[in-house]
Amino acid sequence: MMMTQGPWMLALSASPKWLESLVERLFAYLPAWLTSSLAPTEVADFIVWPLIQIGVMLVVVLTAVAYLTLAERKVSAWIQVRVGPNRTGPLGLLQPAADGIKLLIKEDVIPFKADKTVFTLAPIISMVCAFIVLAVLPYGPHYASITNINIGLLFILSVSSVGVLGIILGGWASNSKYPLLGALRSSAQMVSYEAAIGLTIVSALIFTRTFSMQGIVEAQRSLGIWFVLFLFPSFIVFLISVVAETNRAPFDLAEAESELVGGFHTEYSGFRFSIFFIAEYANMVVVSAIGATLYLGGWYVPGMDWVAARLPEAYREAALTLMGVTAFAIKCGAILYLFIWMRWTFPRYRYDQLMELGWKWLMPAALANIALTATIFIVGKELGLVRSAGGVLQMDWQGKLFFTLAGLLSMFPILALLNAINRNSKSFNLRAQRTTIPVSTRKVKLSPGVKAA
Amino acid sequence: MNAIPLVTHHTETLFDSEQMVLSMGPQHPSTHGVLRVILKLDGERVVDLDCDIGYLHRGAEKIFENRLYPMIAPYFDRLDYIAAVSNGLLYVETVEKAMGLEVPPRAQYLRVILTELNRLSSHLLWLATHALDIGGFTVFLYAFREREEILKIFENFFGARLTCHAFRIGGMTYDAYPEFEAQVRAFCDLFPKRLEEYETLLNENRIWLGRTVGIGIISAEDAISLGLTGAPLRGSGVDYDVRKTDPYECYADLEFDIPIGENGDTFDRYLVRMEEMRQSRRIIMQALDRLPDGPVMGKVPKVIRVPAGEVYHSIEGPKGELGLYLVSDGGTKPYRLRMRPASFVNLGALRKMAVGSLVSDVVAVIGSLDIVLGEIDR
Amino acid sequence: MLLVGWEAVFFWMLTLVALFAAVFTVSARNPVHCALFLISTLIAKGALFLLLRAEFVAGAQILVYVGGILVLFLFVLMLVNTRSEVENPFNRQDKVGAFIAALVGLAILGAVTYTQQRGGFFKTKPSADRMAIENAKPDPNAPAGVISADTETLGVTLYTRAVLPFEIASVLLLMAIVGSVLLARDRRQEETYD
Amino acid sequence: MSDETKPAPEGQPSAADAEREAKVAAAKAKAAAAKAAGESVAAPAESAPAQATPTDADKEAKIAAAKAKAAAAKAAREAAGDGGDAPKPAPAKAPAKAAAKAPAKKEVAPAYAEIKDDAFIAALRASFQDDIKEAVTSNGQQIVRVVPERARDLLWYLRYDAAIRFDMLTDVTAAHYPERKAFEVVYQLYSIPENRRLRVKAELPEDQPIYTVSDIWTAANWLEREAYDMFGIVFEGHPDLRRILLPEGWVGFPLRKEYPVEYRHNEWVAENLNILEIPEGADLTGKFD
Numbered sequence A: 001m002m003m004t005q006g007p008w009m010l011a012l013s014a015s016p017k018w019l020e021s022l023v024e025r026l027f028a029y030l031p032a033w034l035t036s037s038l039a040p041t042e043v044a045d046f047i048v049w050p051l052i053q054i055g056v057m058l059v060v061v062l063t064a065v066a067y068l069t070l071a072e073r074k075v076s077a078w079i080q081v082r083v084g085p086n087r088t089g090p091l092g093l094l095q096p097a098a099d100g101i102k103l104l105i106k107e108d109v110i111p112f113k114a115d116k117t118v119f120t121l122a123p124i125i126s127m128v129c130a131f132i133v134l135a136v137l138p139y140g141p142h143y144a145s146i147t148n149i150n151i152g153l154l155f156i157l158s159v160s161s162v163g164v165l166g167i168i169l170g171g172w173a174s175n176s177k178y179p180l181l182g183a184l185r186s187s188a189q190m191v192s193y194e195a196a197i198g199l200t201i202v203s204a205l206i207f208t209r210t211f212s213m214q215g216i217v218e219a220q221r222s223l224g225i226w227f228v229l230f231l232f233p234s235f236i237v238f239l240i241s242v243v244a245e246t247n248r249a250p251f252d253l254a255e256a257e258s259e260l261v262g263g264f265h266t267e268y269s270g271f272r273f274s275i276f277f278i279a280e281y282a283n284m285v286v287v288s289a290i291g292a293t294l295y296l297g298g299w300y301v302p303g304m305d306w307v308a309a310r311l312p313e314a315y316r317e318a319a320l321t322l323m324g325v326t327a328f329a330i331k332c333g334a335i336l337y338l339f340i341w342m343r344w345t346f347p348r349y350r351y352d353q354l355m356e357l358g359w360k361w362l363m364p365a366a367l368a369n370i371a372l373t374a375t376i377f378i379v380g381k382e383l384g385l386v387r388s389a390g391g392v393l394q395m396d397w398q399g400k401l402f403f404t405l406a407g408l409l410s411m412f413p414i415l416a417l418l419n420a421i422n423r424n425s426k427s428f429n430l431r432a433q434r435t436t437i438p439v440s441t442r443k444v445k446l447s448p449g450v451k452a453a
Numbered sequence B: 001m002n003a004i005p006l007v008t009h010h011t012e013t014l015f016d017s018e019q020m021v022l023s024m025g026p027q028h029p030s031t032h033g034v035l036r037v038i039l040k041l042d043g044e045r046v047v048d049l050d051c052d053i054g055y056l057h058r059g060a061e062k063i064f065e066n067r068l069y070p071m072i073a074p075y076f077d078r079l080d081y082i083a084a085v086s087n088g089l090l091y092v093e094t095v096e097k098a099m100g101l102e103v104p105p106r107a108q109y110l111r112v113i114l115t116e117l118n119r120l121s122s123h124l125l126w127l128a129t130h131a132l133d134i135g136g137f138t139v140f141l142y143a144f145r146e147r148e149e150i151l152k153i154f155e156n157f158f159g160a161r162l163t164c165h166a167f168r169i170g171g172m173t174y175d176a177y178p179e180f181e182a183q184v185r186a187f188c189d190l191f192p193k194r195l196e197e198y199e200t201l202l203n204e205n206r207i208w209l210g211r212t213v214g215i216g217i218i219s220a221e222d223a224i225s226l227g228l229t230g231a232p233l234r235g236s237g238v239d240y241d242v243r244k245t246d247p248y249e250c251y252a253d254l255e256f257d258i259p260i261g262e263n264g265d266t267f268d269r270y271l272v273r274m275e276e277m278r279q280s281r282r283i284i285m286q287a288l289d290r291l292p293d294g295p296v297m298g299k300v301p302k303v304i305r306v307p308a309g310e311v312y313h314s315i316e317g318p319k320g321e322l323g324l325y326l327v328s329d330g331g332t333k334p335y336r337l338r339m340r341p342a343s344f345v346n347l348g349a350l351r352k353m354a355v356g357s358l359v360s361d362v363v364a365v366i367g368s369l370d371i372v373l374g375e376i377d378r
Numbered sequence C: 001m002l003l004v005g006w007e008a009v010f011f012w013m014l015t016l017v018a019l020f021a022a023v024f025t026v027s028a029r030n031p032v033h034c035a036l037f038l039i040s041t042l043i044a045k046g047a048l049f050l051l052l053r054a055e056f057v058a059g060a061q062i063l064v065y066v067g068g069i070l071v072l073f074l075f076v077l078m079l080v081n082t083r084s085e086v087e088n089p090f091n092r093q094d095k096v097g098a099f100i101a102a103l104v105g106l107a108i109l110g111a112v113t114y115t116q117q118r119g120g121f122f123k124t125k126p127s128a129d130r131m132a133i134e135n136a137k138p139d140p141n142a143p144a145g146v147i148s149a150d151t152e153t154l155g156v157t158l159y160t161r162a163v164l165p166f167e168i169a170s171v172l173l174l175m176a177i178v179g180s181v182l183l184a185r186d187r188r189q190e191e192t193y194d
Numbered sequence D: 001m002s003d004e005t006k007p008a009p010e011g012q013p014s015a016a017d018a019e020r021e022a023k024v025a026a027a028k029a030k031a032a033a034a035k036a037a038g039e040s041v042a043a044p045a046e047s048a049p050a051q052a053t054p055t056d057a058d059k060e061a062k063i064a065a066a067k068a069k070a071a072a073a074k075a076a077r078e079a080a081g082d083g084g085d086a087p088k089p090a091p092a093k094a095p096a097k098a099a100a101k102a103p104a105k106k107e108v109a110p111a112y113a114e115i116k117d118d119a120f121i122a123a124l125r126a127s128f129q130d131d132i133k134e135a136v137t138s139n140g141q142q143i144v145r146v147v148p149e150r151a152r153d154l155l156w157y158l159r160y161d162a163a164i165r166f167d168m169l170t171d172v173t174a175a176h177y178p179e180r181k182a183f184e185v186v187y188q189l190y191s192i193p194e195n196r197r198l199r200v201k202a203e204l205p206e207d208q209p210i211y212t213v214s215d216i217w218t219a220a221n222w223l224e225r226e227a228y229d230m231f232g233i234v235f236e237g238h239p240d241l242r243r244i245l246l247p248e249g250w251v252g253f254p255l256r257k258e259y260p261v262e263y264r265h266n267e268w269v270a271e272n273l274n275i276l277e278i279p280e281g282a283d284l285t286g287k288f289d
Helices: A017-027 A040-079 A097-107 A114-138 A150-174 A176-207 A213-223 A233-247 A270-295 A304-311 A313-343 A350-380 A398-408 A410-425 A430-435 B060-064 B069-077 B079-101 B104-136 B137-158 B180-202 B206-212 B219-225 B231-234 B266-290 B342-347 B352-354 B359-369 B373-377 C005-027 C031-051 C055-079 C083-085 C094-118 C128-134 C149-159 C163-186 C185-193 D020-051 D060-083 D095-108 D120-130 D146-160 D222-230 D265-272
Strands: A387-390 A394-397 A443-447 B021-026 B038-040 B045-050 B259-260 B309-317 B322-329 B337-340 D112-114 D133-138 D141-146 D168-177 D182-191 D196-205
Touching: A040 A097, A040 A114, A040 B137, A040 B359, A097 A270, A097 A394, A097 A443, A114 A150, A114 C031, A150 A176, A150 A213, A150 A270, A150 B259, A150 B322, A150 C031, A150 C055, A176 A213, A176 A233, A176 A270, A176 A350, A176 B021, A176 B352, A213 A270, A213 A394, A233 A270, A233 A313, A233 A350, A233 A398, A270 D265, A304 A313, A304 B069, A350 A387, A350 A398, A350 A410, A350 B206, A387 B342, A394 A398, A398 A410, A443 C163, B021 B137, B021 B359, B038 B359, B045 B359, B045 D168, B060 B069, B060 B337, B069 B079, B079 B104, B079 B309, B079 B322, B104 B137, B104 B180, B104 B266, B104 B342, B104 B359, B137 B180, B180 B266, B206 B266, B206 B359, B206 D168, B219 B231, B231 B259, B231 B266, B231 B322, B259 B266, B259 D120, B266 B359, B309 D133, B309 D141, B322 B342, B322 D182, B337 D168, B342 B373, B342 D222, C031 C055, D120 D133, D120 D141, D120 D146, D141 D146, D146 D182, D146 D196, D168 D222
Parallel strands: D141 D196
Antiparallel strands: A387 A394, A443 B259, B021 B038, B038 B045, B309 B322, B322 B337, D112 D133, D133 D141, D168 D182, D182 D196
């Protein structure tokens, strides 16, 4: 692996040999004042290679985001028993391009009396924050990841928390009431759900032992298991919270089109609107990548090393990379499909219900999960089922079994806690809703009707 | 969530937030047309609201006074354009009642079948938009799928999908087309399965329950005092359906039940309408079984002239009691033709239902009232 | 610590951004613009932490201050009518204010220079912990996925040596939360909820 | 155009069949009666604004004045009834008298038949005496005509105190009779427990207000607003009497008979909709013909 060079891990993964030799050969043609202070390997490692990677990544991810919109429409069409876009290109495959061109050439309206600077800045903030985190995602082993910073996960959380500002400022700068209400809703919603996400990730960190995204994948690879088995409750809380964090249905209150018309982007049109739109989908990709990395092993699938070992030495790295990238894409796709599925199935929460779900359900669940996971981990450690060697966990099959069972069983105490909270809460009381007005008895009475006079 | 404190007036706190006046509509996705609701908000809580209607006012009642009786009928299709058949039925029945005309039995049964089909299509549109208001987009398209089947039948029968018009004073213009019976039967066979589909998506859905249970509660006394009719009244537990209390056409011969709710909230109104759809299907099936042969047009004078006097006739429209008050001076035009619009009166209850709730609930309550602005504004 | 190469370039850039944004934070008329400049300052400072190799602190700084506190700031600013503030700027006592600010700034500058030259006012030696942190060398044999030293050190320090201040701070924050909830709730709300 | 399509003003039905003669005679008599009644009403109406403005403080005085006015109108009608062949007989003081007059009434106004054997209506008459002008049926539907000053009392009684409580107000509307210079305010009542309908009508002179019933039935709030909007009938004591369908500032009341069918208030349109030019060849004041 590239980052086995030391704990101060290189921020950027090293470039392949052919690139270094290419740069070295290029150096001969460059003026001396430019080359004197730079080593060809460094230039290759820190300038040329990252730029290539970023370029490729941007093209691939932007295409993925564009086709995610198509996928959303196709999947929703499938769910709703209709066809979906099929006029632009074969199977509607050119639809994203058509949409993009349409939005690009539309008139860009800035409302009179809007705060023009902030109005312009808001989509940029959204877009930048959505795209900057793409740099630290572990797309695959070896050359397939751009950087691997040691606070990768924290970095993603921080930057996406800044991304909220785009929505808030966009809503505020429009100087209109619906966007303002949307911005208010979304700021409260995102701050609440970020807390839940942060807490649920903490319980995952007990097993990952690192913030580094590649490190998290490596931790799962070294154990040969996905952390979703150890951290099932955490995974559930994570999945629910990120849907809210990305403003998707059933939590799309910030842009609830039946209440707030378009929410925070009501006044946006044309290209500025499309930037918000792209940012939303890029955020979806990012959170699904986090989910895949933390809980589903990232690019790792059990058995990939075994397959790679059977291949000839020369192809081993390339095969591993290919398998890893494919696996990562499939996992992200699965989570994205879940998001789309949820969106087209559920009605929308109300604002207060959403806040109560966040604070009274997900937050206690995440906190309880931290305590439980830590306890389980210490018990496992005392039983000698897990060893920490140089920051990485090692365990045998007994340990894996123990943590899997414990992870699944920890659902029950958490559910018991939620039940207790639920019972004592007046305003958000599932039990009350089910018992005082039980659904089974909530059938209409059938009356033969009054006899005619 | 059903215990949201109803703070109907502004409480004085240390951190007073300013009240905001939000104009919802007339161009708004969930005001079902050109309704404008002026909301006074404290945060997201509605402190007061006022409905601004009349954007679609066409002076229909004034026009009626200046048209011959047969010329008036098409105007009714444009009032409640969602339930054009019911509106047409209301008019022709009122004139028939005032003139004392007999309608042949076959025409009566056909009228009932078509009106009940229209009730189904209206209820499906209500379900679609109500679910869409609450965010359930898929239900919207599912309901439209079935509505499409009904509209196909309508298109074959009336030659129009929306402003259907085949009822004439004294009967019907033409008989059913040959495949009519088979097509309606096919639809009726399919429909219960589809209803179950919607109920799978909504009835036990936690979010749906959270958004509808205990929202927009109206007690039976209030509902009666507000003059609510149709599902909003029956959802509050009042057993009132014009088809039973004052049967018209052949409803007296048909067996059906009236669904009654008990809590008067949005969810009960939803349940009532869902059950009404089942009952409508039952009515259609019975009417098809008993559909007699014979002419569809009775004896009607060449010039339609309503004898002097007045008549109030009402039918159970999909949205509530549709009434028509006809004052005649014996001429060929009505002296006064007043429509009692169910949606208009039902919308009057919005303030009572929605003040104290949140913005999202206003949308849900408007959806559950099932209004149509063409009928309100006339 | 000497600043060389790219580090120096980044340092000066970030410092200037932080400083100017801080000045604009105070001078901007529109409160939302003030908040935006404050956000810029905080992000620049977060990046400065990165230069100090305090990655965790940098991440936490942005997550907590920008993502949490300033979002709530903006939340409040949007609820409050700020138009009057924009139209009627507050009374400027800029001359006196500038004089005092200059005085304080000079004093701080002098103090810092003096400390840098003489090794501190009190000439204390760095503690053993401090030395250990500063002299921490990467373990060349550590395998991949090692938690970075600064995060681990921070965690260990917080929960061992600094546990008392940590807990005191927690209790203080809790009190602040309870207090603000009490202030914000009125009687009717309490009656309806309890 | 033929006879049928002509506008049919009240009291002059253009019938072309055999009954034409009889009907014309009846209508003429009716018009004469209406005229007589209108004249007698007009006299006290002129003095009404001078003596009392419609505020809450002098409500009592107004009610007294209105009662006096009604009595005067009644006297005038009785005089008219003695003189000519009146289609609208004086309000029956006792059922016996109504029964005696019934055959005479039948030939002039066959659409309306006096209610004779209904215990509830009889009880109502007993309670309200002369204030119920008549109780008739038309097409089998019961109608109670009441003097406008007592309309609210009657409706209150029907809602809360009567043997059959009419708990639902289905509709409030009006019809305009320009010959009589009057509106008929129509209340459609329905009793859910008894499944019975009743129509209460009050003939209201054009300039006179009527008391609201919006506190008796909440439904009346919007319905009365609509009646105000369309006819200009002022409902005294209504909490929120504004136009409802037409915009604020609209001039005229469209459902009054003198309001043209095709008409555009050009000043209003220019001011509010910013449409300045009138389309070519548009006849905006014409009537349907």
